[in-house]
Amino acid sequence: MDAVDPNVFRLAIFVLAVFVGYYVVWSVTPALHTPLMSVTNAISSVIIVGALIAAAAAAAGEGAQFAKGLGVLGVLLASINIFGGFLVTQRMLAMYKKKERPAKPGRPD
Amino acid sequence: MSADFAALLYLVSGILFIMALRGLSSPETSRQGNYLGMAGMAVAVGTTLWVVELNGLAILLILGAVIVGGGIGAVIARRIAMTDMPQLVAGFHSLVGLTAVLVAAAALYEPKAFGISAPDGGLKALSLVELAIGVAIGAITFSGSVVAFMKLQGLMSGAPIVFKGQHWLNLGLGVAAAVFIVFLTASGGDNKTAFWIITVIALVLGVLLIIPIGGADMPVVVSMLNSYSGWAAAALGFTLENTALLITGALVGSSGAILSYIMCKGMNRSFISVILGGFGADAASAGAHGQVDRAVKLGSAEDAAFIMKNAGKVIIVPGYGMAVAQAQHALKEMADTLKAEGVDISYAIHPVAGRMPGHMNVLLAEAQAPYDEVFELEDINAEFATADVAFVIGANDVTNPAAEDDPTSPIYGMPVLQVWKARTVMFVKRSMGSGYAGIENPLFFRDNTLMLLGDAKKMTESIVKSLD
Numbered sequence: 001m002d003a004v005d006p007n008v009f010r011l012a013i014f015v016l017a018v019f020v021g022y023y024v025v026w027s028v029t030p031a032l033h034t035p036l037m038s039v040t041n042a043i044s045s046v047i048i049v050g051a052l053i054a055a056a057a058a059a060a061g062e063g064a065q066f067a068k069g070l071g072v073l074g075v076l077l078a079s080i081n082i083f084g085g086f087l088v089t090q091r092m093l094a095m096y097k098k099k100e101r102p103a104k105p106g107r108p109d
Numbered sequence: 110m111s112a113d114f115a116a117l118l119y120l121v122s123g124i125l126f127i128m129a130l131r132g133l134s135s136p137e138t139s140r141q142g143n144y145l146g147m148a149g150m151a152v153a154v155g156t157t158l159w160v161v162e163l164n165g166l167a168i169l170l171i172l173g174a175v176i177v178g179g180g181i182g183a184v185i186a187r188r189i190a191m192t193d194m195p196q197l198v199a200g201f202h203s204l205v206g207l208t209a210v211l212v213a214a215a216a217l218y219e220p221k222a223f224g225i226s227a228p229d230g231g232l233k234a235l236s237l238v239e240l241a242i243g244v245a246i247g248a249i250t251f252s253g254s255v256v257a258f259m260k261l262q263g264l265m266s267g268a269p270i271v272f273k274g275q276h277w278l279n280l281g282l283g284v285a286a287a288v289f290i291v292f293l294t295a296s297g298g299d300n301k302t303a304f305w306i307i308t309v310i311a312l313v314l315g316v317l318l319i320i321p322i323g324g325a326d327m328p329v330v331v332s333m334l335n336s337y338s339g340w341a342a343a344a345l346g347f348t349l350e351n352t353a354l355l356i357t358g359a360l361v362g363s364s365g366a367i368l369s370y371i372m373c374k375g376m377n378r379s380f381i382s383v384i385l386g387g388f389g390a391d392a393a394s395a396g397a398h399g400q401v402d403r404a405v406k407l408g409s410a411e412d413a414a415f416i417m418k419n420a421g422k423v424i425i426v427p428g429y430g431m432a433v434a435q436a437q438h439a440l441k442e443m444a445d446t447l448k449a450e451g452v453d454i455s456y457a458i459h460p461v462a463g464r465m466p467g468h469m470n471v472l473l474a475e476a477q478a479p480y481d482e483v484f485e486l487e488d489i490n491a492e493f494a495t496a497d498v499a500f501v502i503g504a505n506d507v508t509n510p511a512a513e514d515d516p517t518s519p520i521y522g523m524p525v526l527q528v529w530k531a532r533t534v535m536f537v538k539r540s541m542g543s544g545y546a547g548i549e550n551p552l553f554f555r556d557n558t559l560m561l562l563g564d565a566k567k568m569t570e571s572i573v574k575s576l577d
Contacts, residue, residue, distance in 0.1 A: 055170055076174040
């Protein structure tokens with residue numbers, strides 16, 4: 001038998017991650033669905049790794065220069081998302097407070 | 110650093126992202142979760158910068174881009190009003206989509222840099238297919254999110270735009286994109302024109318997919334675009350052979366899909382019918398049931414204050430109108446004043462209240478309403494029967510009993526908050542107009558309903574004044 005194509009391993013990782021995502025997201029409390037969206041938005045900007053590679057590429061040749069330019073722009077856009085996404089999530093999460101314990105115990109229920 | 114070690118670090122980053130989402134299972138662990146997410150991002154970026162060969166110019170460019178982009182992002186995050194979260198998220202989705210397009214193009218023009226070039230210097234067929242799918246989803250996410258942003262921001266009417274043959278046009282464009290993916294692949298990546306044609310088709314498709322969807326369905330749209338941005342990242346994760354991207358894309362993709370499902374369920378509509386759109390346009394006719402002339406009981410702030418002050422239990426039902434009027438702080442003040450009078454206060458949130466999942470919860474949190482007083486529909490619906498007052502502020506359709514007892518109603522079957530079981534129902538509304546779905550709410554005409562017409566914020570403020 002031949003060795004397994006690395007693409008198959010990647011597919012396996014992907015499929016398993018979909019399942020992990022499925023179960024993890026169902027356990028997110030509905031009260032935090034907005035922060036969930038903003039944080040998933042921030043982490044999907046991990047696409048910045050692709051932009052970084054392109055931006056760092058040696059700009060030899062026209063195609064490479066073009067790719068480099070795209071990469072730099074990509075880094076910029078993804079940075080907006082990463083900083084904006086995580087910070088706005090942090091700002092939101094900081095607002096979620098529990099009930100302060102009643103100042104006067106024995107408050108009628 | 111070896112490629113194997115880098116791959117392991119990307120895996121660590123992916124796991125940190127999983128932990129970040131896991132943290133959101135409760136507000137207590139959520140803040141820590143967000144930090145884990147940041148750590149995951151730092152690991153991914155750090156690893157990449159370590160792996161690539163950086164020269165002075167590259168460092169300068171990258172640093173500049175991160176500082177400018179990060180600065181813009183940080184300022185937006187600080188300044189944005191919580192009521193504007195839906196459009197902010199839509200705007201951010203568009204950036205993920207656009208970045209995906211840029212990265213895909215860069216990979217096509219310079220595969221060598223990504224270490225994914227075939228022996229002849231071009232791209233492998235499989236990589237090209239993945240790349241083309243990535244750019245297509247990315248472009249759809251981008252233009253679709255821009256449209257969603259404009260609708261939410263009010264730059265464009267929220268009304269659905271439908272025309273004859275729309276779905277056939279979309280289907281045709283989808284097929285055309287697939288054909289050009291074949292061309293691109295067959296050319297071994299040399300046919301750059303095919304790549305850009307795919308991009309343009311996808312951009313048009315993104316617009317066409319979102320314009321027929323009405324304002325009330327925006328929670329589904331925002332979640333759906335969230336999902337797309339994830340799938341775009343995952344597709345590029347395959348192209349770039351990067352585990353962090355693969356895992357993250359899968360997480361975000363399934364997260365958005367689940368949220369879309371929850372939103373659809375909250376409206377008792379199938380995902381397909383939301384996508385096909387047009388809701389809210391034809392529903393207007395359903396409102397013309399000839400109930401226009403029926404008598405309603407109009408109340409004043411003083412009446413409302415008097416009734417609530419003497420109530421034992423008040424359940425507050427916030428809706429989009431509260432967000433529009435920015436009434437959450439006044440509402441919290443009213444709740445505090447009532448609590449001081451010994452009234453039991455809780456909040457009832459319908460899954461699709463507002464313009465995005467969890468929208469109301471964030472606004473209440475902003476106003477510092479404790480989250481353990483805020484309940485989801487299934488947890489609080491039984492409580493209305495024991496409540497003295499249901500205080501509905503800026504919500505309408507989600508309280509409409511027609512959803513339970515009128516099979517001819519367009520919203521029949523949708524889960525609703527059973528506010529009518531409370532002894533008195535108060536509606537704070539701007540006018541007697543029907544809700545977003547254009548459906549008359551029979552509750553307005555009941556004897557135990559008190560209509561408080563006016564701006565939600567001003568009305569709540571005058572109630573607070575009358576309570577003193």
